[in-house]
Amino acid sequence: MSEPGREWPADAPPADALRRFIASSLAEGRNLLGRGYQAPLYVWRDCHPPVVIKAAVGWLPLRLIRTWMVRREFRAYQRLRGLPGVPRCFGLLDGRYLVLEFVPGVPRHQAAIADRQAFFAELLAVIQAMHQRGVAHGDIQKRDNLLVVDGRRPCIVDFGTAVVRREGLAPLNHWLFRFLSRLDCNTWVKLKVGGRLADATPEDLAHYRRTWLEKAARQIKRAYTAPRRWWRRRRQPPS
Secondary structure, three states, X not given: OOOOOOOOOOOOOOHHHHHHHHHHHHHHOOOEEEEOOOOEEEEEOOOOOOEEEEEOOOOHHHHHHHHHHHHHHHHHHHHOOOOOOOOOEEEEEOOOEEEEEXXXXXXXXXXXXXXXXXXXXHHHHHXXXXXXXXXXXXXXXXXXXXXXXXXOEEEEOOOOOOEEOOOOOXXXXXXXXXXXXXXXXXHHHHHHOOOOHHHOOHHHHOOOOOOHHHHHHHHHXXXXXXXXXXXXXXXXOOO
């Protein structure tokens, strides 16, 4: 079974085949793509289409937490269905296996981007469309969460920390959505200029507004590095 009220997609790998793949992968310790803090990821490259499965497994308390997390992430993918620049979600198998399209991309920090201007223009469009649908990612700066496809196109993955904006009266949820949306935009600017805000154009900076968390992190970093800077100056020979 997939999500309530929806049949398993006809163009997805068959549900029974997915169950057998998951069972054998868990039993034999194979096909592991990564061990995130939310849930382990398994990849099935030989099926059509290739998929990644985020599996809520483990001993009972951990499995319950992971199940809650993958269901929460599934809600984000439901909002983003059909959005270019985000992996397709085939569904939530048996309520605890999140089945996603496998994207053959390269993590942003390892990729050679053919046209940076076009890449970041498209990335901004994806982020803005994501926010318009009521989803804020909040962790795009993590190295493996932004892929480069074919050397030119962005793809945002791993919505485990995302916030889905609720309708009606939900002040905490709305505040978190605005906060993570701001982080997404700030991250876009920082990635585009390689962290050198002095190189950002006025058009770039129109999307940048430092959050209280970023301000606090900057002050902590300054306090941490100040003694080292002072010591290096002390050791420099007089000119």
